[in-house]
Amino acid sequence: MERLIPIKNLWFIFLYAWRRLEEGKVIDVGEVNSPELADLFAKVLIGGLKHIFRRGIDRGYIPITEDLSVLRGRIRVYESMQQSIRRSPRLVCEYDEFSHDILNNRILKATIRRLIGTAGLEKDNKHQLRVLLKSFGAVSELRLSKHVFRQVQIHRNNAFYSFLISICELIYDLTLPEGNGESYRFSDIIRDDVKMRMVFQEFVRNFFDIESDFTVAPLTLRWDATSDNEEDLKLLPTMTTDIHLEKGDRRIIIDTKYYKEALQEHFGKQSIHSGHLFQLFSYLKNAEPLDPAYLNAEGILLYPATNEKLPVKAQIQGHQVRVCSINLDQPWQMITTDLLEILQPP
16 A cells, blocks of 8 residues: 555644644645645745745844944953053953844755755745745845754744744755755655654644544553552553543544555565554453543543554454554545544443
8 A cells, every 4th residue: 555645634633633723724735736846835935934934034133242332231351451551542341132033044045945855846836935934034044954944933923933933944854955065955754654653643644633522631651550569560661642532431542553564464465554453452451440431441542543444343352452544635625524533322
């Protein structure tokens, strides 16, 4: 099964995974016809930048040290004395200037340059990015790094910047330098099982939290075990479920898996991945001591799929266990409907 997720669907998946649906509404990706990630994120960044330019790009106070003929701000005494020794009548002053040349804008400018240098970017997107780049003329150049993103400070008045910086960081993570280091190409996140496993899990969890009438809460479990030595029990690791839902007396534990195939094959026979099923069943059995409602808790293994649904149902020691897949290669409204149908009583 080839896992192909349409670009527009991938965008919605990210919005749910980040819990950024409101911010996402101001950016129209409806015209993204290119199958390339570079064009999706270029369109997102262009839309986001136009939004902040309409509101006015962020400014902040930055420290300036300068030789002046008149006092401004604070005098740097030692440096001013050195000037006096050199018979210069100027003072070395330190003051704060309200400027656009702040870290957030430097990151945006550096990301625009990075996208412009990305191979395969559509001409129109590249042109719009170059026009936007001119608006950052007074902003200093910056070399992007993971450390830079950790230094960003967001406050209530520039909350939309948080969303844009998240986009910039994702672009940084997904672009790989080529040749002389001035051109880049996008890695294929859809086929990156490590990254997409977490994105898919966060997407499903937040989707149910936002769109369903279930309470979505973390569930950490301890082994239902006994020992003559209490210290031995402390050495047993805890378990944390991917997704845990509650409504009335219903309890549902969902374990998401980002796998190419939901079924494994051994000697020509297909079956559910044994490790996945064992893990889910372990959650169900060790949750039973928490509350009587968990005695008949439901378990769901959920896989992404692009060409078929996979409904498998079984009653295992009092627990309804299902293996399902969600087709991500269909209109978004159908994805929404299919996900909510999974929560219907079996």
